[in-house]
Amino acid sequence: MPVKQFGITHKPMHSLKNSLIVLLVLFMSTLRSEESRPNFLIDERAILDEFRGQLRSKLEELSQNYIAYRSSDSIVWSSTEQVNCAGFTRQAREPLSAVVLNRGDKILVAEWRGCSGKTILRETFIANQEIKLSLKDYLLGQIPSGELKRYQLQDGQGQNVFDWRGVEGVATFTFVTAKFLEIYKEEHRWQYRAQGYSVDYRNGDNSFSTGINFPPTHYTVEWESGDVRILNSSYRRVSVNSFLTAYTHMVQNLTLNMVSGIVKTILTGLPITEFVASGGQNSRLLDEMRLTYTRLLNNLELNLVRQYIQDLIKAIESGLLKITDNRPEN
Numbered sequence: 001m002p003v004k005q006f007g008i009t010h011k012p013m014h015s016l017k018n019s020l021i022v023l024l025v026l027f028m029s030t031l032r033s034e035e036s037r038p039n040f041l042i043d044e045r046a047i048l049d050e051f052r053g054q055l056r057s058k059l060e061e062l063s064q065n066y067i068a069y070r071s072s073d074s075i076v077w078s079s080t081e082q083v084n085c086a087g088f089t090r091q092a093r094e095p096l097s098a099v100v101l102n103r104g105d106k107i108l109v110a111e112w113r114g115c116s117g118k119t120i121l122r123e124t125f126i127a128n129q130e131i132k133l134s135l136k137d138y139l140l141g142q143i144p145s146g147e148l149k150r151y152q153l154q155d156g157q158g159q160n161v162f163d164w165r166g167v168e169g170v171a172t173f174t175f176v177t178a179k180f181l182e183i184y185k186e187e188h189r190w191q192y193r194a195q196g197y198s199v200d201y202r203n204g205d206n207s208f209s210t211g212i213n214f215p216p217t218h219y220t221v222e223w224e225s226g227d228v229r230i231l232n233s234s235y236r237r238v239s240v241n242s243f244l245t246a247y248t249h250m251v252q253n254l255t256l257n258m259v260s261g262i263v264k265t266i267l268t269g270l271p272i273t274e275f276v277a278s279g280g281q282n283s284r285l286l287d288e289m290r291l292t293y294t295r296l297l298n299n300l301e302l303n304l305v306r307q308y309i310q311d312l313i314k315a316i317e318s319g320l321l322k323i324t325d326n327r328p329e330n
Contacts, residue, residue, distance in 0.1 A: 036188075036223060036224075036225075036226070037223065038221060038223055038228050038240075040240050040243075040244065041190055041221060042192075042247060043183075044148070044151070044164055044166065044171055044183075045143065046304070047164070047173065047251075047256070048143065048151060048164070049304070050252065050256045050259075050260065050304075050307075051153075051162070051256060051259045051260040051263050052141060052143075053141070054260065054263050054264060054267065055123075055141065055263070055267075056140070056141025058267050058270065058273065059099070059139050059140075059141070060139075061273035061274065062077050062097065062270065062271065062273055063075075063077070063139070064273070065271070065273045065274065066078060066079050066096060066271065066273075067079065067080065070135065072135065073100065073101040073102075073103070073135055074098060074099065074100040074101065074135070075098065075099050075135065075139065076095050076097075076098040077095070077096050077097050077098070077271065078090075078092075078093050078094060078095055078096055079092060079093075079096060079271075080092050080093070083096060083271060085097075085115035085271045085272075086114060086115035086116070086268060086269050086270065086271070087115070088115045088116060090115065095117070096115060096270075096271045097112070097113055097114055097115060097270045097271055098112075098113045099111070099112050099113070099135075099138075099139070100113070101133075101135055101138060103131070105130075106126060106127050106128065106129060106130060106131065107124065107125065107126050107127075107131065108124070108125045108131040108133060108144060109122060109123070109124050109125075110122070110123040110124075110125075110138060112270075114156075114269035114270050115269060115270065115271060116269065118156060119156045120155070120156040120266055120267075120269040120270070121153070121154070121155060121156065121263075121266050121267075122152075122153075122154045122155075122156075122158075123151075123152070123153055123154075124150070124151070124152040124153075124154070125143065125144050125148060125150075125151055126148065126149055126150040126151075126152075127144055127146060127147060127148050127149060128146075128147050128149055129146055129147070131144045132144070132145075133145075147166075148166065149165065149166045149167070150163075150164065150165045150166070151163070151164045152164075153259075153263075155203050155262070155266055156203075156266075156269075157203055159176070159201070159202075159203065160174065160176060160177065161175075161176065161201075161259060161262050161263070162174070162175060162259050169184065169185045169186065170182060170183070170184050170185070171183040171185070175197070175199060175255050175258065175259060176199040176200075176201050177199055178197035178198065178199045179195070179197065180194060180195065180197055180212070180251070180255045181193070181194050181195075181250075181251055181255075188222060188223050188224050189220065189221070189222045189223075190220070190221045191218055191219070191220045191221075192218060192219045192220075192221075192247065193216065193217070193218040194214075194216070194217050194218070194250040194251060195214075195215075195216045195217070196211070196212045196213045196214045196215070196216075197211070197212055198210065198211035198212070201262070203262075203266075205265075206262060206265040206266070210258070212254050212255070214250065217232075217233050217246070217250060218232075218233050219231070219232055219233070219238075219243050219246060219247070221243070228240075230242075230243045232246075244306070248306060248307070252307065285321075288308065292304075292305050292308050292309075
């Protein structure tokens with residue numbers, strides 16, 4: 001009698017065996033493709049992490065500084081004392097802020113409510129399958145696993161701050177209303193296309209107009225059997241370092257830093273927090289440095305390593321980070 005396997009009706013034994021062999025071959029092919037992909041490639045999730053780190057830190061600090069009340073898909077923070085919360089006076093045990101997850105068919109929306117009680121920030125994830133991200137994992141800064149086809153970051157007025165869409169092997173990134181980066185993905189070839197733009201953003205005091213002027217530029221990364229070639233816009237071969245330096249200049253130092261700046265301003269609508277080190281005052285720095293060292297050892301996300309070192313230098317120079325050096329001189 002025929003049996004139904006993987007949604008397809010088969011005759012027993014040899015047909016089922018053939019199907020399993022095909023699936024095994026496809027799996028091994030995918031595995032080889034993943035293993036051979038250069039680990040310095042910058043993907044969508046690495047780009048999101050450039051500014052979502054602020055969200056992760058703020059969520060952690062809110063729960064460290066205030067009392068948290070959780071349900072399955074929401075968390076509310078309050079205090080046992082009266083709090084001046086972003087210009088609003090909140091009495092003891094009154095809600096200060098909240099995060100609520102709203103779920104739909106293959107969509108997850110995280111809504112952040114500030115001291116005003118109104119929405120100040122909204123993250124939207126759209127996938128090709130059901131999204132199973134829990135509130136606990138979201139509060140840890142995680143994003144849905146599996147394939148995402150869109151990510152959207154909006155302010156409280158519903159204006160786009162950052163948008164990423166993935167359609168048929170092309171990832172398109174938009175800042176406010178302007179496209180600034182595309183990544184074209186093939187099995188052994190990724191191409192990064194960046195371009196200049198101008199945008200106007202209006203949200204109360206957090207308003208600006210800016211123009212980024214440089215000609216359309218692209219970098220192509222090709223790989224096959226361990227051999228990697230990187231070509232610039234003139235189709236000349238360049239080094240990994242040259243590629244990452246160009247990416248840092250065109251994307252990270254310009255656009256992603258502006259996204260981070262907007263996010264930082266939006267988060268001022270939440271209660272004031274400070275970082276509390278659970279294992280001594282250096283725990284945060286040590287954790288960050290261990291992560292950076294791991295990235296360096298594995299040759300992963302070298303642009304983040306570079307940025308982290310630059311941020312440390314700036315923090316020390318500005319006095320935000322104070323280090324007592326008790327090491328012997330030799």
